[in-house]
Amino acid sequence: MNWRVEVFDPHLDAEPPWWESFRRSADLHMIWTWEMLTAGAPLRIAVVRDGPRTIAMAAARWTRGMTNVIALGGTAQPSWWIAESAPRPELFAVLGRALRDQFSRPALGTLWREFTRDQLHQIRGIRATVKVNPVSLLPIRWPDENGWLAELSAERRKNIRRRARQLGRDPGLVIGSGPVDTLDADQAIRLIRGNEVKYNGPRFVSKMPDTWLRRLLRRSDVRAVHYHDPDRTLLAISIVLDHPTWPVLHRWGALPEDQGGRKHLYFDAFRRNVAWATATGKHGLIVGKGLPEIKQSLGCQVHDRYAIITPGR
Structure with a gap:
């Protein structure tokens, strides 16, 4: 050697x-x-x-x-x-x-x-x-999101579809997806930090400095599902690190309801990410750690x- x-x-x-x-x-x-x-x-x-x-x-x-x-x-x-x-x-x-x-x-x-x-x-x-x-993975086995929905429990499937209809009728909500570098990085970072504090406590020190996040948020190979109000205030964001076969659902952040946020946007963003992954021929999604029971209810395998x-x- x-x-x-x-x-x-x-x-x-x-x-x-x-x-x-x-x-x-x-x-x-x-x-x-x-x-x-x-x-x-x-x-x-x-x-x-x-x-x-x-x-x-x-x-x-x-x-x-x-x-x-x-x-x-x-x-x-x-x-x-x-x-x-x-x-x-x-x-x-x-x-x-x-x-x-x-x-x-x-x-x-x-x-x-x-x-x-x-x-x-x-x-x-x-x-x-x-x-x-454990880590949660979602292998893509379906031609579209309907195939994924069909494998979920009846209750979860009904709730996701009902929520999609409600959000589509919300005049105060603008929903988009695509390259993350079109979004306001300051607003995105505030939502990410808020989610870190929510799950880790106010003394949590992130391992991702703002400089790292800013660089991430200007890359063309990072995409997002995002929710705004009509004044372009970012209400929620799901950040995805693109990859030829196994993209990563990297970070989530959302405003609380008492600050103008909406309920259950995480599930709608998950649905949209699955729809994108099926449409673009991905092998699966790396959904990450934490909340394994919720992710299993969304079809993930927990390893x-x-x-x-x-x-x-």
Whole structure:
């Protein structure tokens, strides 16, 4: 094995000339473009190359004494990638050492996330395994949204259709979808932050700085379902990271009713995202973490995920 290990700091290092072609061939989402990596929280990226070919990658930051291997912009996707035919246990060990060596403070351990049960054997040696929040996926098996609706419970199907009719008759509501860069970024960020506080509490500190969100919201490969009032006040937004096969339903935000918002817009936006995914030939939607019961009621498959902690140096 003639492996070469390289470690990058996106805030300091220029984009490697091969990075974008690697990202696309590895099927990584747009949060892994160098443009987005430079806008996020500081982190290190370890890459293992075999000649001209990249065979493994992992990104981490130092968090509370741990080398924390975590994806920017959410934990629904791994912050590591290893080529299908490569020796995974050996490469996980190489990546872990390379990342730990980048931080000046000693790490108590390395925290790896987003393993399926079948992947747990790929990290060897002393370790602790923890079950974490599951991830919800919606495989697209239908030619249109009616096929999806037909598989939901009668009550859920009736409620979604009734709500769609009600919203269509609301003269104070303007509904749209398409590239997110046409929207007011300040309003979108306020809704996203409000949703974070709603579910995480007022002391929650987002892992996505405003600079990262602003850069996300000006990209042409990010789309949204959005709801405005006639004065163009943004009432709700569902942000989608586009992808050739598996887009990500990334962030949701909505004004409370007492501030002019509407009830149940999440379900209408979900319906519209399914309609778009079926119309554009997507394989499925990555719906993310949290609210697994609600997402199951919308046809999602909920998959267990695990984290692995290995000792520090």
